[in-house]
Amino acid sequence: MSEDTINVTVIDREGKGHEIEAPTDMNFNLMEICKASDLPVEGICGGMALCASCHVYVLSEHELNDPSEDEEDMLDQAFFVEDNSRLSCQIKISKAIDGLKVKLAPVGE
Numbered sequence: 001m002s003e004d005t006i007n008v009t010v011i012d013r014e015g016k017g018h019e020i021e022a023p024t025d026m027n028f029n030l031m032e033i034c035k036a037s038d039l040p041v042e043g044i045c046g047g048m049a050l051c052a053s054c055h056v057y058v059l060s061e062h063e064l065n066d067p068s069e070d071e072e073d074m075l076d077q078a079f080f081v082e083d084n085s086r087l088s089c090q091i092k093i094s095k096a097i098d099g100l101k102v103k104l105a106p107v108g109e
Contacts, residue, residue: 006098010039011059013104022093030056030088030102041104047089052078054088055105062100064091079108 004025010018022033031054034041042053049070055078058064064086067075071090075081085105091097 006093006095006100008033008093008097008099009101010034010037010056011101011103012039013106024094026093028093030054030091030093030100032089033093034088034104039104041088043089045089049074049087049090052087052108055080056086056088056091056102057082057105058084058086058100058102060099060101062097064097078105080106 005021005023008020008022008030010020012018018037018039020033020037022028029047031041031043031047035043044053045051049068052074067086068090071087074087075085
């Protein structure tokens with residue numbers, strides 16, 4: 001692992017963990033990293049916090065930026081929201097989240 005990458009763990013909807021190396025120098029967000037790793041994250045809005053198709057549960061104790069008003073509005077409309085719910089498109093890949101662990105939220109009907 002180079003100094004410009006971090007590791008994140010994503011638990012898929014079947015409960016399987018995926019260790020992902022993510023570059024910190026390309027301004028990616030967690031949704032983009034999940035999609036690039038062929039995980040079932042839709043990101044229909046392209047990462048603009050206009051849908052909740054990239055909803056995840058944060059399982060680790062990382063200090064993340066507070067959700068924006070747009071993100072909170074989308075989570076208010078999402079299915080299966082918990083206290084640790086976030087939109088993965090709003091989690092920027094940075095050194096601060098090295099070791100982050102998230103679980104993909106169930107898809108709403």
